[in-house]
Amino acid sequence: MTELRRAAGAARGRSSVPEATVARLPLYLRVLTSLADRAVRTVSSETLAKAAGMTSAKVRKDLSYLGSYGTRGVGYDVDFLLGRIAAELGLTEDRTVVLVGVGNLGHALAGYAGFRSRGFRVVALLDVDPDRIGESVGGVAVSPLDEMEALVERNQVTIGVICTPAAAAQAVCDRLVSAGITSILNFAPIALSVPVGVDVRKVDLAVELQILSFHEARKRSAPATGGVAAPTRSPGRRAGGRSGESDDPRLAMVTRAPTGPPTLGTRGTGPLVGTTGGTSGAATGAVTGAKTGGEAS
Amino acid sequence: MTELRRAAGAARGRSSVPEATVARLPLYLRVLTSLADRAVRTVSSETLAKAAGMTSAKVRKDLSYLGSYGTRGVGYDVDFLLGRIAAELGLTEDRTVVLVGVGNLGHALAGYAGFRSRGFRVVALLDVDPDRIGESVGGVAVSPLDEMEALVERNQVTIGVICTPAAAAQAVCDRLVSAGITSILNFAPIALSVPVGVDVRKVDLAVELQILSFHEARKRSAPATGGVAAPTRSPGRRAGGRSGESDDPRLAMVTRAPTGPPTLGTRGTGPLVGTTGGTSGAATGAVTGAKTGGEAS
DNA sequence: TCAACTTCGTGAAGTCCTTCACGAAGTCGT
DNA sequence: ACGACTTCGTGAAGGACTTCACGAAGTTGA
Ligand SMILES: NC(=O)c1ccc[n+]([C@@H]2O[C@H](COP(=O)([O-])OP(=O)(O)OC[C@H]3O[C@@H](n4cnc5c(N)ncnc54)[C@H](O)[C@@H]3O)[C@@H](O)[C@H]2O)c1
Ligand SMILES: NC(=O)c1ccc[n+]([C@@H]2O[C@H](COP(=O)([O-])OP(=O)(O)OC[C@H]3O[C@@H](n4cnc5c(N)ncnc54)[C@H](O)[C@@H]3O)[C@@H](O)[C@H]2O)c1
Numbered sequence: 125m126t127e128l129r130r131a132a133g134a135a136r137g138r139s140s141v142p143e144a145t146v147a148r149l150p151l152y153l154r155v156l157t158s159l160a161d162r163a164v165r166t167v168s169s170e171t172l173a174k175a176a177g178m179t180s181a182k183v184r185k186d187l188s189y190l191g192s193y194g195t196r197g198v199g200y201d202v203d204f205l206l207g208r209i210a211a212e213l214g215l216t217e218d219r220t221v222v223l224v225g226v227g228n229l230g231h232a233l234a235g236y237a238g239f240r241s242r243g244f245r246v247v248a249l250l251d252v253d254p255d256r257i258g259e260s261v262g263g264v265a266v267s268p269l270d271e272m273e274a275l276v277e278r279n280q281v282t283i284g285v286i287c288t289p290a291a292a293a294q295a296v297c298d299r300l301v302s303a304g305i306t307s308i309l310n311f312a313p314i315a316l317s318v319p320v321g322v323d324v325r326k327v328d329l330a331v332e333l334q335i336l337s338f339h340e341a342r343k344r345s346a347p348a349t350g351g352v353a354a355p356t357r358s359p360g361r362r363a364g365g366r367s368g369e370s371d372d373p374r375l376a377m378v379t380r381a382p383t384g385p386p387t388l389g390t391r392g393t394g395p396l397v398g399t400t401g402g403t404s405g406a407a408t409g410a411v412t413g414a415k416t417g418g419e420a421s
Numbered sequence: 422m423t424e425l426r427r428a429a430g431a432a433r434g435r436s437s438v439p440e441a442t443v444a445r446l447p448l449y450l451r452v453l454t455s456l457a458d459r460a461v462r463t464v465s466s467e468t469l470a471k472a473a474g475m476t477s478a479k480v481r482k483d484l485s486y487l488g489s490y491g492t493r494g495v496g497y498d499v500d501f502l503l504g505r506i507a508a509e510l511g512l513t514e515d516r517t518v519v520l521v522g523v524g525n526l527g528h529a530l531a532g533y534a535g536f537r538s539r540g541f542r543v544v545a546l547l548d549v550d551p552d553r554i555g556e557s558v559g560g561v562a563v564s565p566l567d568e569m570e571a572l573v574e575r576n577q578v579t580i581g582v583i584c585t586p587a588a589a590a591q592a593v594c595d596r597l598v599s600a601g602i603t604s605i606l607n608f609a610p611i612a613l614s615v616p617v618g619v620d621v622r623k624v625d626l627a628v629e630l631q632i633l634s635f636h637e638a639r640k641r642s643a644p645a646t647g648g649v650a651a652p653t654r655s656p657g658r659r660a661g662g663r664s665g666e667s668d669d670p671r672l673a674m675v676t677r678a679p680t681g682p683p684t685l686g687t688r689g690t691g692p693l694v695g696t697t698g699g700t701s702g703a704a705t706g707a708v709t710g711a712k713t714g715g716e717a718s
Numbered sequence: 719t720c721a722a723c724t725t726c727g728t729g730a731a732g733t734c735c736t737t738c739a740c741g742a743a744g745t746c747g748t
Numbered sequence: 749a750c751g752a753c754t755t756c757g758t759g760a761a762g763g764a765c766t767t768c769a770c771g772a773a774g775t776t777g778a
Contacts, residue, residue: 141635144765150631154610168725177612180725181767188727196726197774213631214638221630232529233626238610242627244634282637283630306640307633309626313451313535315474323636325629329530329606330539332622333518333580334447334510336604337541338438339620340579341511343603441735465755477755478737485757493756494744 141212145186149209151176152183156206168199215243220281222248222305224296225288226256226266229311233287234261244283248275252292269299276303283307290314297324438509442483446506448473449480453503465496512540517578519545519602521593522585523553523563526608530584531558541580545572549589566596573600580604587611594621 141149155175159167169180169187176183187194190208194200210216223234226249233239234249249266251257259266267275275281284300286293286308293312300308301322308324310316313331316324438446452472456464466477466484473480484491487505491497507513520531523546530536531546546563548554553563564572572578581597583590583605590609597605598619607613607623615621 142765146632146635147628149635150625150628151612153631154627170725175612177614179767181769182765184726185728185766192727194726195774196772197724197776199725212635214634215631219630219634219637228529228532232525235525236626238627239630242631244627244630283633307637309629309633315448315472317474321640323633325633327624327626327629328447329533329624330451330535330541331444331447332606332624333516333536333541334450334512334539335444336580336606336620336622337511337516338443338446338509340516340604343618439735467755476737478739479735481756482736482758489757491756492744493742494746494754496755 141189145189146213148176148178148182148186149213151178152186153206153209153213156202156209159202160206164202166195166199167202167205169194172200218243218245219283220245220247220279221283221285222246222250222272222276222281222300223285223287224250224269224272224300225286225292225312226251226259226261227287230287231261233285233311234264236262247279247281248272250275272299273303276300276305281305283309285309285311286316287311438486442486443510445473445475445479445483446510448475449483450503450506450510450512453499453506456499457503461499463492463496464499464502466491469497507540515540515542516580517542517544517576518580518582519543519547519569519573519578519597520582520584521547521566521569521597522583522589522609523548523556523558524584524586527584528558530582530608531561533559544576544578545569547572569596570600573597573602578602580606582606582608583613584608 152172155172156167158175169183172178173180173183184194187200187205190212193204193208221239221244223230223246226234230249230251234246239246246262246264248271249261249264250269250272251266252269254268256266257268282305284297284305284307286296286300288296290312293310293314294316297308297310297316297318301318306322308316308318308322310324310326311328313328315326318324449469452469453464455472466480469475470477470480481491484497484502487509490501490505518536518541520527520543523531527546527548531543536543543559543561545568546558546561547566547569548563549566551565554565556563579602581594581602581604583593583597585593587609590607590611591613594605594607594613594615598615603619605613605615605619605621607621608625610625610627612623613621
């Protein structure tokens with residue numbers, strides 16, 4: 125009955141390199157580059173896998189999506205594979221980038237050599253702070269935000285990097301899209317919304333740390349799993365850390381604390397579901413896969 | 422025949438929250454924090470989903486792993502959920518962090534307020550450069566690497582952040598692990614190997630950009646994709662015995678160019694090609710995303 | 719040329735994650 | 749108190765990705 129939906133999957137149609145594989149190609153590329161620098165000629169899936177922290181089966185599967193370019197009994201030709209992956213990633217031509225928000229983080233990124241060495245050319249740095257305009261970072265001068273459109277068009281820029289505070293991110297994003305940018309790398313801790321056709325990737329330090337924290341919490345198994353108290357309506361002002369940045373315009377249409385008590389009594393009732401339900405069960409389990417390769421989509 | 426291996430999977434056993442869900446909890450946490458700051462009392466899965474760039478079904482499914490704490494017809498209690506997620510992520514107690522490599526990137530991270538605001542306390546900054554020792558960033562002084570062990574123990578540090586050049590990363594990692602660190606966030610473009618029980622997550626700018634580049638390449642469908650030249654038959658001769666040691670021990674047993682001088686200028690320095698990119702050069706890469714569920718293709 | 723190896727390529731099976739869909743539980747207005 | 753509505757919780761179905769396992773293709777040495 126779902127045969128019809130097959131069409132959707134087909135949309136991804138040709139080329140069809142799985143996303144998970146695409147995310148690993150850069151890894152292989154790095155290892156191959158390193159090997160090439162050492163004049164290594166060929167490499168087996170096993171060796172490549174070890175260097176990339178991967179399994180050989182996965183490597184072979186991944187590479188098979190690019191075609192059958194290995195030599196049985198030998199391995200893959202380093203130089204050839206290098207070129208093949210670079211081509212697949214669209215790195216044959218330099219890609220231009222604009223970076224918006226030259227603050228702490230923006231500075232570090234703008235001066236990052238790995239940018240250029242990988243074929244990404246930063247052609248513009250933009251900021252609203254007058255004090256930063258004109259300053260040069262990594263050989264590129266900081267320009268006022270207003271020059272965005274002109275710079276993007278003149279340099280045929282397709283990738284934008286956002287390093288502004290969260291509050292400004294969506295506006296900057298919208299403007300980048302209007303200017304013609306179709307790929308965005310966002311460092312601001314906020315989910316951007318963009319029209320279809322525009323890709324967004326997010327890098328979030330806090331998220332990474334919190335994920336580590338999760339696993340950390342399970343390592344020292346302190347199974348003193350106190351039963352969770354019922355979700356009382358009573359304000360408990362939990363911890364969690366108050367973050368300074370909170371300016372998400374999409375947080376509308378939610379229940380607000382009534383300044384004047386319109387519906388008081390009714391509100392406070394229902395203590396919510398008990399734990400009766402058969403399922404769920406969120407006890408604490410010893411886990412710790414410990415493997416380095418765990419991912420999620 | 423695979424039934425037996427079930428044991429391995431069972432290790433993940435009962436009640437554990439799926440990795441994919443864990444990776445999204447920080448996202449919800451952020452949105453909830455923002456809501457709480459505005460005195461919003463309850464939020465529906467639909468609203469939460471929109472703010473987090475997610476679907477409501479996914480949100481409900483994710484939250485269901487923590488237990489059934491929603492109220493039908495109403496939604497989730499913001500404060501309660503906030504506390505519940507924070508607890509699940511092990512954020513009830515401050516987590517301490519050491520950061521190694523206070524260079525460009527390290528500086529930015531060390532001064533990042535988002536660290537502290539989310540319950541992560543940077544208790545030490547370490548570097549080998551004598552010029553940096555003593556300098557204070559974000560209220561923390563840079564200490565010499567030798568103090569790592571003492572600092573880690575004294576402060577019960579469990580998380581380490583690596584911002585050194587790739588060439589030094591594995592050594593730093595090893596030392597961190599020896600000192601007692603069990604979670605590492607790695608910004609150096611190299612795959613670290615660690616003993617089981619230690620978690621590693623990587624963040625790599627270059628990988629993100631290359632993934633964007635891949636999709637970018639498919640957007641402007643320039644089908645002028647010249648047929649790939651034949652897989653270049655390699656005259657390769659496998660190395661008989663040992664192969665020279667190199668920066669990365671895992672790159673052993675690979676074919677080397679015959680008569681080629683072992684150490685080719687790659688020693689140590691690694692990246693930094695600086696000049697007009699092209700292909701040659703640096704090492705970049707490393708991957709592992711774990712997130713980004715919101716793309717449309 | 720042949721036998722012994724090595725290593726790729728890939729169907730198939732298994733695991734994990736996402737999406738669907740709908741009953742249950744609760745709220746709200748009258 | 750009741751009927752109309754909301755919104756959660758969750759089994760089930762479907763996909764996506766990973767791992768297995770083994771035949772095929774190619775290499776090396778005698
Ligand atoms: N510093 C880090 O290590 C780090 C880590 C993770 C995430 N982040 C995130 O990256 C972003 C930047 O962090 P930061 O530490 O560099 O902050 P910052 O305040 O040092 O820099 C922000 C810069 O953006 C500029 N800016 C503000 N509004 C702008 C606008 N509308 N258009 C263009 N430029 C604008 C400011 O002038 C400033 O130069 C924040 O969202 C932060 O949460 C930073
Ligand atoms: N700068 C960026 O935006 C950026 C982005 C992505 C990844 N990275 C990666 O992050 C790492 C750091 O980048 P960076 O631009 O800050 O480089 P950097 O050269 O500015 O800083 C490196 C720092 O590490 C210190 N260091 C070197 N060896 C060390 C050792 N053995 N122990 C302790 N400290 C040591 C150096 O003294 C220096 O202070 C690199 O691996 C880089 O590839 C950087």
